[in-house]
Amino acid sequence: MFSFQVLQICSALFIGIGVWYYLRKNDEIPLILALFYYTVAILRFSLIQEGVLDYVVVNYTFDIFNLNDESANVAMNYMFLGTAVLTFFYMRFASRYQRKEKDPVDNDQNLSEFITKKMPYITAGFFVFLVVNAALAGSGSGALGQGYLNLLKFGLGGFNLLMALILISARLKSNQRLPVIIFLIIGILSSYAPSSRFVFLSWAIGISFLVFKDMRPLRKLRYILPGALGIVLFFSLLGVARETNLSAISWEEKLALATERALITEDQNMLDGFMMVLDVYPQFLDFSWGTEHVEILLRPIPRAWWPEKPLGGYANKLGLNDAEEETVGISQSIYGSFYGEGGVTGIILFSIVYAKLLAWLLYLAKSYRSNLRFLIKGVIVASLIPLLRGGDLPGIYAFIGMSFWPVFLFIYSYHKHLKRSYVIA
Numbered sequence: 001m002f003s004f005q006v007l008q009i010c011s012a013l014f015i016g017i018g019v020w021y022y023l024r025k026n027d028e029i030p031l032i033l034a035l036f037y038y039t040v041a042i043l044r045f046s047l048i049q050e051g052v053l054d055y056v057v058v059n060y061t062f063d064i065f066n067l068n069d070e071s072a073n074v075a076m077n078y079m080f081l082g083t084a085v086l087t088f089f090y091m092r093f094a095s096r097y098q099r100k101e102k103d104p105v106d107n108d109q110n111l112s113e114f115i116t117k118k119m120p121y122i123t124a125g126f127f128v129f130l131v132v133n134a135a136l137a138g139s140g141s142g143a144l145g146q147g148y149l150n151l152l153k154f155g156l157g158g159f160n161l162l163m164a165l166i167l168i169s170a171r172l173k174s175n176q177r178l179p180v181i182i183f184l185i186i187g188i189l190s191s192y193a194p195s196s197r198f199v200f201l202s203w204a205i206g207i208s209f210l211v212f213k214d215m216r217p218l219r220k221l222r223y224i225l226p227g228a229l230g231i232v233l234f235f236s237l238l239g240v241a242r243e244t245n246l247s248a249i250s251w252e253e254k255l256a257l258a259t260e261r262a263l264i265t266e267d268q269n270m271l272d273g274f275m276m277v278l279d280v281y282p283q284f285l286d287f288s289w290g291t292e293h294v295e296i297l298l299r300p301i302p303r304a305w306w307p308e309k310p311l312g313g314y315a316n317k318l319g320l321n322d323a324e325e326e327t328v329g330i331s332q333s334i335y336g337s338f339y340g341e342g343g344v345t346g347i348i349l350f351s352i353v354y355a356k357l358l359a360w361l362l363y364l365a366k367s368y369r370s371n372l373r374f375l376i377k378g379v380i381v382a383s384l385i386p387l388l389r390g391g392d393l394p395g396i397y398a399f400i401g402m403s404f405w406p407v408f409l410f411i412y413s414y415h416k417h418l419k420r421s422y423v424i425a
Contacts, residue, residue: 002077011041018031022221026217029358032384058276114417126183158405164203213371270333271333285318
């Protein structure tokens with residue numbers, strides 16, 4: 001096992017590799033992976049050592065966890081292993097996918113004509129989910145493992161992205177642009193709520209990729225840094241809103257509280273979550289060997305239809321949650337989920353699989369010549385953030401599907417349109 005000092009050096013090295021890769025390839029993925037590891041592992045452990053933070057204490061029905069510095073070092077090593085494998089194999093697979101031929105039919109003009117034609121349907125869907133979001137406002141706690149009825153409201157995030165795509169890519173008349181801007185602002189304000197924190201991330205990250213598009217890396221960096229800082233602060237403010245009445249304090253106090261929450265990584269306790277996973281597997285539960293990923297397919301089946309459906313998550317399997325109270329869980333990072341699937345072997349194997357999947361999806365996005373490729377990349381990165389945080393893996397995939405299905409449906413329809421255009425051409 002590496003010492004904490006060695007892990008600090010390795011983390012700095014990977015951030016440097018991420019910056020180099022971004023400047024060379026205009027690809028943010030390795031940098032995101034490196035910064036995620038630094039924030040949730042190195043920075044959090046440093047703050048705990050300085051006495052700024054303590055290890056989390058979860059209100060379970062009984063306690064089986066022993067969170068200490070020794071366990072934290074083991075968790076940081078395993079998280080670094082996952083980061084290193086995922087980063088290396090992603091770069092390896094991405095280099096093999098560089099020669100994807102772009103679709104000869106797709107271009108900004110074709111996309112503009114198509115999205116203009118579909119604009120009435122997108123607008124109608126937007127207003128339907130605006131109502132759904134209002135009806136379900138406040139339901140749930142912002143966690144990702146909720147019932148599908150509550151997840152319906154997340155579709156507004158996908159429609160926000162399509163409204164942004166209309167604004168950026170459609171050839172709007174002068175009297176059409178202002179209403180679209182107003183609709184988008186309404187959608188943004190309506191979906192910014194403590195119970196929908198990750199919906200905020202879904203459209204904020206997606207829209208940023210549409211705005212920056214193919215801007216050169218150095219120039220884009222000037223906007224990414226303040227933009228990312230703003231996203232982090234607004235996300236942290238939603239966390240503050242879960243504990244504080246924001247209407248009773250000034251904007252200066254809101255900014256101070258959001259900054260404090262972001263700086264002390266209060267929303268980034270994945271290190272603690274991973275340590276808890278180390279205490280559970282294999283002492284109390286056997287490694288699941290891929291069944292947590294199988295649960296992604298089983299989750300939509302109502303328990304009323306399948307009363308014997310296996311419980312998801314170690315807390316439910318061990319009876320740590322009180323069935324009559326709201327369930328509690330700590331995100332263990334995606335590497336914690338991988339560990340629960342098969343220990344160190346699970347971390348290595350699933351990191352390779354996810355690296356391949358990530359590189360392949362971005363490879364497909366590059367096949368488009370139009371602005372659609374930037375929207376797809378934004379959706380991929382926006383999905384990567386909750387995945388990296390980990391936790392209830394089937395719930396995270398449910399969140400991704402329920403948030404971005406309007407975008408997926410639009411891409412499918414546009415792809416069919418391209419095929420017909422190609423045949424005609």
